[in-house]
Amino acid sequence: MEEYKDHIDQELFEQIEAYLLNTLSQEDRSRFEKQLAADPSLQKELDLQRQLLAIATIESFKLDQEATIENPSAGSNPSAIVKPINKWWWAAAAMLVLISGIWYLQSKSVSPQQLANHYFIPDPGLPVTMSSTRQYQFYDGMVSYKEADYDKAISIWKSIAQNNNSSDTVQYFIGVAYLNTDQYNDALQQLLPIAEGKGKWKDKAAWYLAITYLKLNQPKKAANWLKTIPSYPEATELLEELNQSNPEQSP
Template sequence: MGIDMNDIDYELIERYLSGEMSGEARTAFETRMLVEPALRDAVQQYAEVQDSLRQSLQDDPQREALQQTLQQQRQHFREAKRVPLRRYYIAAASIAAVIAVVLFWSPWQQDVYRQFGVQEMVSPAERGGESDPLLQSASVHFNSGRYQQAIDDLNKVIEHHPEDAFAIYYRGLAYLENKKHDYARADLEIIYNGESVFKYDAAFYIALSYFREDKKDQCRNWLDKIPAEAGDTYERAQRLAEEL
């Protein structure tokens, strides 16, 4: 007949794996593991959770902050006796799984976005009138990563020239870089529905905005709107489709 685990056992497991046991207590605990399979299995599973979490955080810039948070939570659970340690152990396994997904999925998704994302705003052509310095200023802000300032400049251009496809297109891309996806898509759909030279580029970046939100069906739908005649944009669309 198996021996049931209790909250004290889970606390001992934590102390054993964290190296907080005295030599005598450690020897006694290891002796128990030899004769109690349930305890031995629990120690192994808990150790696997710790190893998984440690590997997930290896060389990750968020490691130190996250470990500090987990240490604080562990102390919290120790002090809050009303919270059974069995539930803490189960929660720890769940947290480790979630963290692994976040740390492995997010960097991959971010890498894909950087590969296909907006590079820079091309220098605006000579246009004459009040919009020229504003477009030049927007370009400088955009290419320096100051997307909100670029949006502010482009808003002024569009206020005076509501059908300026160049300004609308790059405002959409600035919104995209600022993760304001709904605003980005509103501008980019205007471009796609018109006759601008940016028509299929706009479709691609709409697809990319959905990719960023992990909305694969919408992403694929917009990629399918880009014909082979679109050249490089079509090739990029095909490569992005392979990431779905």
């Protein structure tokens, strides 16, 4: 029996992948099939990759079913190590979404608020780095934020905001902290300038603005913000849901 290769280089992997996803040109495909016919270890590898592809898609499906796990905030800091508190947080958030999801699927007509509850996962916050003393206050607020003590986080961040020209990051997190405590109008005030700006928090601010407008039963405004972030799969989905459930409703 053939052994599996110790190492598959990126080029070979991508060839097998392209074959399985059927993105090879006719010519490349024939060439690959000839190679396959002549190389039993390649056939074995192909079979293995088929299984890996199957598990990657089916497990993603299960995660997708359980919750809208891909949070729109995953983009902020992809290289950051997810702290245990984050994992705990997401598990809790996922459960909430699951529970609200079941309820939401069972109810026949869906209100904007229900949609908001279904799609809303609070921003998990940023990893707290202990090295930075300059930004001590900001991270002090972040610790409170992660403990879900949003009022304390807001008051700490507000004090930074008053002292100097506050950064987009501070403004953004004050906004999502307001949203997390259901203070929607305050959330709007914070998030609107960020979403209208050009900074790195623009898209996430737009997403949470849309959620805020849904909570305020203003689906049209929510839809307008969702349209600005087509790269978020959730935004597209939510937009479709909105069109289906509230075709003629106006804010």
